[in-house]
Structures are given as structure tokens and as C-alpha cells.
Amino acid sequence: MTTTTEQEQGQAPYIAAVDLGSNSFHMVIARIVKGDIQLLHREKQKVQLAEGLSDDLVLSEDAIERGLNVLRQFADTLQPFAPQSVRVIATYTLRRAKNSATFLRRAKTLFPFPIEVISGQEEARFIYQGVAHFEHFSGRRLVIDIGGGSTEFALGEAEQPLRLSSRNMGCVSYGKSLFPQGKISSRRFNRAIVQAEQELEPIVNSFRTVGWQQAVGTSGSVKTIRDIVVGFGWSTNALELSHLLQLRNYLLKFENCQDLELPGLTDDRKLLLCSALSILIAAFQMLHIEQLVYVDAALREGVLYEMSDRMQHLDIREQTMQSLVQRYDIDQAQAQRVRSTVLTLVAQVKDSWQLNEEDALLLSFAATVAEIGLHINSSGVQKHSAYILQNANLPGFNQEQQNLLACLVRFHRRKIRADELPYFSLFELSKVINLLIILRLAVLLNQKRRDDFLPTLVVEAGAQSIKLDLPLSWLQPQNVLAADLLQEQKILKKIAFKLDIPSLTELSNQLLVESSS
Numbered sequence: 001m002t003t004t005t006e007q008e009q010g011q012a013p014y015i016a017a018v019d020l021g022s023n024s025f026h027m028v029i030a031r032i033v034k035g036d037i038q039l040l041h042r043e044k045q046k047v048q049l050a051e052g053l054s055d056d057l058v059l060s061e062d063a064i065e066r067g068l069n070v071l072r073q074f075a076d077t078l079q080p081f082a083p084q085s086v087r088v089i090a091t092y093t094l095r096r097a098k099n100s101a102t103f104l105r106r107a108k109t110l111f112p113f114p115i116e117v118i119s120g121q122e123e124a125r126f127i128y129q130g131v132a133h134f135e136h137f138s139g140r141r142l143v144i145d146i147g148g149g150s151t152e153f154a155l156g157e158a159e160q161p162l163r164l165s166s167r168n169m170g171c172v173s174y175g176k177s178l179f180p181q182g183k184i185s186s187r188r189f190n191r192a193i194v195q196a197e198q199e200l201e202p203i204v205n206s207f208r209t210v211g212w213q214q215a216v217g218t219s220g221s222v223k224t225i226r227d228i229v230v231g232f233g234w235s236t237n238a239l240e241l242s243h244l245l246q247l248r249n250y251l252l253k254f255e256n257c258q259d260l261e262l263p264g265l266t267d268d269r270k271l272l273l274c275s276a277l278s279i280l281i282a283a284f285q286m287l288h289i290e291q292l293v294y295v296d297a298a299l300r301e302g303v304l305y306e307m308s309d310r311m312q313h314l315d316i317r318e319q320t321m322q323s324l325v326q327r328y329d330i331d332q333a334q335a336q337r338v339r340s341t342v343l344t345l346v347a348q349v350k351d352s353w354q355l356n357e358e359d360a361l362l363l364s365f366a367a368t369v370a371e372i373g374l375h376i377n378s379s380g381v382q383k384h385s386a387y388i389l390q391n392a393n394l395p396g397f398n399q400e401q402q403n404l405l406a407c408l409v410r411f412h413r414r415k416i417r418a419d420e421l422p423y424f425s426l427f428e429l430s431k432v433i434n435l436l437i438i439l440r441l442a443v444l445l446n447q448k449r450r451d452d453f454l455p456t457l458v459v460e461a462g463a464q465s466i467k468l469d470l471p472l473s474w475l476q477p478q479n480v481l482a483a484d485l486l487q488e489q490k491i492l493k494k495i496a497f498k499l500d501i502p503s504l505t506e507l508s509n510q511l512l513v514e515s516s517s
Helices: 004-008 061-077 092-096 100-108 120-134 171-178 186-210 220-231 241-251 267-287 299-311 316-327 332-353 357-369 381-391 399-410 429-445 479-493 502-516
Strands: 014-020 024-033 036-046 086-090 115-117 140-146 151-157 160-167 214-217 458-462 465-469 498-500
Touching (some): 014 299, 024 299, 036 061, 036 299, 061 100, 086 299, 092 115, 092 120, 115 399, 120 151, 151 186, 151 267, 160 186, 171 267, 220 267, 241 267, 332 357, 332 429, 332 458, 381 399, 399 429, 429 465, 465 502, 479 498, 479 502
Parallel strands (some): 014 086, 086 115, 140 214, 465 498
Antiparallel strands (some): 140 151, 151 160, 458 465
């Protein structure tokens, strides 16, 4: 395994992607060779997290332990890797579970890499990118990935996704509710297919209007169904609706999935076959799919390619921010002023507050879109901005990064409500507070919206304090700003944070002397 020293000497860097899926946990190790991804090692462990998700969305202790046990094994394999060389993505079950924070807290004690919970649309985007990079296709392509708890649909052209959707139907969750203990019957198949069709109904028109020239399936479920159909000699490769219906009719000869002995069907897939087949039949019927081929690439490959892009400073999040700026007609000049001040402050406090490049980047993104809420109303702009960021589709951002952006923007002005700050697994509360204070100061200092306004800024940071040196001669005529800075000191004091501005203290003392005389 390549060490950090070897990577610094120019050897091809090793990277790893870990996919904490609802059915299985996957790990892929690769290296970047001349800008391309060379896959070296794959590992898969069946966990079935979705099996432990109750109807009220609470993850069972048994499921949590199964997941943690696999993470222990993965941690051993990934021991030589630097933190920035590993990306860990969690999907449907940890996205939906009410107690996912419990799993993430316990995982921290035994797994040294941050776990990113992503949205369904982000999951679909990664899956599409994995297929697009893995196998070139010149036309538009529909990609379907049947997971344990959800099924992702992505439609795009070349490397550009055009439609993304995640539907709450998966082979584990449907198996548990519609084919319990592996029971097979015509009535169960019909119910599962109708339920899947109802889940698909909202996206059908949108996808069919765009259209596609190729349909692709990427999951283990699709591979299993393809292998069975090919094993029976019904097809040489591509799946058609007639093959799926023929397989359903064959399965109806049995009363239980455990009794199945089919070509290409492994023991660990027996209880998932009927539910996966039902979902695929519904997709074929609702989307009018003629043929579907299997491609051996999915979310984790998409993650690897995005890691490679970031190493080459091609970050899709930059495109996402630019898209928001254009869509909501954000004042770009003011956003640049605030962003520039943010980065000036970060450069001086990063060592004291242990801020890294990723922290600075997320903070600059928050500065860019802090005024996005003006699109709704100037009154309470911070609330409107936070609402947009919390609910928008932000390609490239995991759920906690999106929540952090919304949190920073929500409290970038006026009062800080400590009890409303969300819990973060990836970010310590102290860091969230520090980032928030930098953004607040940057916004406050640029309130005149002028390029030639600010003096050279000098700051020093402490554990729960920041000292800002402003020239007295510059601050003295700025009555409104001085009043706002005094108010900011009071706001920060309420969260046990000290904002020290010597020139402001001196100015206040002068005013007291003048008023008393």
C-alpha cells in the first residue's frame, strides 16, 4: 500500500470509496494513473441495515452492531490511508433512520474516517457518474439502481445528468413488508408491483419526456435477475419485460424463496429476488422500457471519479454555487467582498482554530449565497436563505455540508439561537461556532457594500475569543458600524464568546468621557 510519503514523491495515489448501503457495505480501492481510475480491490459485506429499520424508522441494535462490525473490518484494511484519501458515503437507511446519529457517534470510536450521509438525489447522481465514466455511450441513458431501501433513477447524456430521482422502494424493505419470511404468491407479487408503480408515478412524465436511447441496471439485484434469465437461456444479455414476467410466473411455482435453486441465484439473494423483480417489472411497465443491460459500476465508482476530480481541483460544488448565483440573481460583487473578507480572516485564525481547506471552502460557499433569500423577501433574509439552502438540490454536497451551509446562513446576522443549532457528526460544535463568527464579522464589516471601504484586517483567535484590530482613525467616523460591532459583542457574549476590538473599546470610552463632561 502506498504511504503518504510515496504519494508526496509523485507515485500514483491510492484512494478508497466506501458505500454504506441498505443491503450491503462495499469498499473499493483504486489508484489514479494519469487522470484515470485503476480499480485494485473490492470488498463486499452483507449487512442488511434496512432489515433492522422499524416502521417508525428506528434502527435496531442488532442492525447497528452488524454495521459496526463491518466498519471494524474496513478500518483495518484502510489503516494506511490518509483521511483525505478515503470517502465514506451512507445512503437510504442512515438517511431515514431517526437514530442515525447514534450509529454515527458509535462509528467514530472505531472507524477513523468521516461518514457522509447523502440525499437520494445525490445518491442517484453518484450512480450516474459511476456508469458514465465506466462505459461510454453517445446518446441519452437511463440508469436504474435497485438498492436495499431505495431505488435510484438517473437520466443523462455523456457525463451530464438531466433527471435524478430516488424512490422509497428497495429489495430489502419490500421483501420485509411484502414477501415476509420469503413467502411467494400471486397476490404478494401484484401488491408489490402496484405499490412500486404508485411510487414511480410522480417521475414518469418527467423522465419519458426527455427520453433515452439506452437503459442500464447497475445493482446486485439487476445482475442476479440478468444471470437467472441468461442461465435459463431466455436471453443472451439484455433484459426485456417478457423475460421478467416469465421469471415471475416461474417463481409462482414455489411457495417460499428459500426453496429456490436457480442459475445465478446465490443464497444471500434468495429473500430479495421477488421484491427486486417486482420493482423492476414496475419500472419497465411505467417507463415503457424496451431493453435493459447490466453495467458493473455504481455509486462507489462515481465517488472515486469525483475524488479524482477534486484532486485535480475540479469540484462540482463550485458549479452548484455558480448555478445558485445565476438562478437567484445574487449580488455577485457583494458576495465576492464577503468571501474575500472571510478568506482573509480564515488565513489568520486557521492555526488557532484548526481550520482546514475544506472548512475555508464551505465558509466561502456560505458567503457566496448568504443573500440568496433576498429572492423571497429582504425582511428576515437569513431565514429565507436558510430555507432555500436546506431544501434545494445541491449536487456535490452531502447532507451535513448542506445543513452546515443552511445553519451558517441562518445565523449570519441578528441573534444566534444556540438551541436551534443542529447536531453534526462531521463537524464539532466549536468549529461550527467559529465558522459562524467569521461569517458574521465578514458580513458586518462589508455592510457598506464598497470595494474601497475596509482597512487591513488583523485578527487573533483564542479558544472562545477573537481579537479584531481596527484603526481608531478608520472606525471613529463609522457610527453605524461601531454601534453594530458593540451589538455583536453582546450577542456573542450570550454564547460565551468574546469579541475583543481595542479601538472600539477606546472609542466607547471617549464617548463616555464626552457625554459626562
